[in-house]
Amino acid sequence: MTAILKEDTMRIELDRPRCEGHGLCEEAAPDLMHLDDEGELVIDVSEVDGADVARAQAAVRVCPVAALRLLAADAADAEAAAE
């Protein structure tokens, strides 16, 4: 899986119980995520690289409840495997 990804690929991780649906992340990165009609956050593009990394970072940073994280894709895989 990681082999086909570029080295600088990052993955956006959502801690759903923390999300309060402010939607500031959608404002920062509308191409990567949006809130659906119920106000639940949907990550449309979870693996990002290039210029999208900065956009994802901006979305992570603006979240006032720190519900989003940006991890190196292989680290996210390792974390998922450990759970």
Added chain:
Amino acid sequence: MTVRALERIVVVGGGIAGLTACDTLRERGFDGELIVVGSEPHAAYSRPALSKALLKLDGDLAAHELAPATHGAREIRGASAVGLDVERRTISLEDGDELAYDGLIIASGSRAKRLSDHPGELTLRGLDDAHALRNRLADRPDVVVLGGGVLGMEIASGAVAAGCRVTLIATSEPMSRQLGAHVSGILTRSARERGVRIVVTASASVDADGERPVVRTSDGSTYGSDVLVSAVGDVPNTEWLRVSGLLTGGRLLADGHGRVAPGVVAAGDVTGWGPGGVRTPLWTSAIEQAKAAASALLDPEARALRFQNYFWTEQFGHSVKAVGPLPVHGSPEVLVGGGDAAPALLRWQGADGIRSVISIDHRIPIPRLRRLTDAASD
């Protein structure tokens, strides 16, 4: 004038504005030396969480923690800047050290306003304040909250939820200066239903002569308590700039890009911003100003900030989100709900044609809330 190459940028302020400025500098390709000076010993955290989740005795103790910084700056924590020399491009720290810079970002924030020097007059501004208040609430003391704004009401909400007997003293109907009479009515009704005694007075002061501080209102009444928390506003941390020549009538003012002087920009709670020079000490404005200011420091062609305030509050079981100019006046247009009770989505037509929208317990993403302020949304 030659443009000085930026090899070292110093950021004064370790809060969300300083953090966002550092992130923005790196995103925009600044790969030079970056130094952050922060007066608190903590990494940047979410201040809005302090008076919300962090005050709940059964709440998430990590609710304020942000994703770790990735900007690779050298962080000097627990150190305050005490002076700035814009000619020599150096700041001085309280331990006597000096730091030279090519570019400076002023994000030194603000502190809680106090009405006395009595140590028993608590305030809630920093993380340590929140922990201290939370610990006090666990003993279910009688609490007096002074201030009927967002912070005062959130503290009263947390205290009454913790089982405390709470009196809130305000100089106008709580939340009316922020959200207008209509929403104030909904929130204060819920506060009273939960047992908060609300006292509206022309003015109030803190009598600090006794063992415990006592609030005295303009009609001569006094209000004692086990715990007094003042939530009466904030004071920008500008003392270290006093002889810098950058203050105008004691205030720090940045233009619509965040620029203060050559090589110096400012963002966040410390600074007035734009043509009106108004300070907007809110989470989202600190972030947006920091992005704009950091961009302007690197790029003279950077665009000015165009931004509409957003703020939210959680109190007495209600979740309120607001965009557009505040306070609102008069009766709202009811978009969702019954109007006088929650949940509701309410819209006001501002005098200058700019509309404000407030949602109460109606879950709606901010981008959609903003679109409702557009005339095109009809």
